[in-house]
Amino acid sequence: MRINVHAGHNADGKLACGTIGFIRESTEARRVKDAVVGQLRKLGHTVYDCTVDDAPGERSNLDQIVAKCNAHDVDLxxxxxxxxxxxxxxxxxxxxGTETYVYNSSSKARSYAEKVCQSIATLGFRNRGVKYSTGFRVLRTTKSPAMLVECCFVDDKDDVQLYDCQAMAEAIVYGITGQRVVMEAEPDADKELVAPGEETADGDMRQLYRVQVGAYAVKGNADATLAKLKAAGFDAIIVKA
Structure with missing residues (x-):
């Protein structure tokens, strides 16, 4: 696919930057955008970053974003x-929770928007669904099918505790493409493969090392972390302590 991606608003500290709560919209939108762009490119897609960081105002920011988007012939x-x-x-x-916007019900971006909502919801966020708006410039004046993703709420403590930049990006990428970037460790040819408890050639006992992400008193929090790990491509389970 050929895809334009941009983070909304100017960068933090500039005029017309995003909303602020437990986290800052402009900062997190750029973190997610960077991860989305990187993952899409690793999957072989052509991606243009159309973010504008320092326009003189909100209208100018939107003008420049739309101009960057319309400079490319893309699918989305x-x-x-x-x-x-x-x-x-x-x-x-x-x-x-999460929601997406498209221009209207006949937008060619609608099916992507539905899948992105569903994918983000698997991380534990409420699925607020696809909404329609003729007021958003990036939906109204871009020449290609367009969607606006509202990842989660910056002023909801539960949203922010659940939010993870990389997991959010992967959910968006999977919603768009049906693909995930899976990072696999390269086997070490110099390492001798033996079963746990067996001796290696030099007489040492093979050790096992466990990696623990967290311990939670509330099962719902454990379930949410498990969902994020699986969405990121890790094989994870919950073990009672």
């Missing part, structure tokens, strides 16, 4: 954002 435009308005500073045990 993807705008990365984070939402706000949940006002959950304590945490109620529920995420406010």
């Amino acid at each position: 435009d993807v705008s990365i954002h984070f939402n706000s308005g949940a006002r959950d500073s304590v945490g109620d045990g529920k995420t406010t």
Whole structure:
């Protein structure tokens, strides 16, 4: 595929930057954007980064983003954002969730938007679904099918605790392409393969090393971490302590 990807708004500290809560939209949108671009390219897709960091204002920021997007003939435009308005500073045990926007119900980006929502929801976020808007410039004036992704809410404590940049990016990439970047360790030809407890040629006993990600008193938090690990391509299980 040929895809435009950009992070919404100017960079943090500039005019017309994004919303702020437990995390900053402009910062996290760029982190997710960078990971999405990197993963798509590793999968062999052609990707153009159309992010604008320092426009003189909101209108100019949108003008420049649209101009960058329209300079390329692509299959899809993807705008990365984070939402706000949940006002959950304590945490109620529920995420406010993720949603995507397309121009209208006949947009060719609609099927991608549905799959991205479904993919992000597998990480544990509430699926708020696909919504339609004729007001967003990046949906209205880009020449290619376009979608705007609201990853999660910056002012919902549950959303932010669940959020992970790399897992979010992988979920978006999988929603668009149906593909995942799987990082596999290269075998070490110099290492002797023996079963646990057996001696190696030099008489040492082979040791096993466990990698623990976390320990949780609330099973829901453990389930959420497990979902993120599996979404990232790791083989993980929950073990009761």
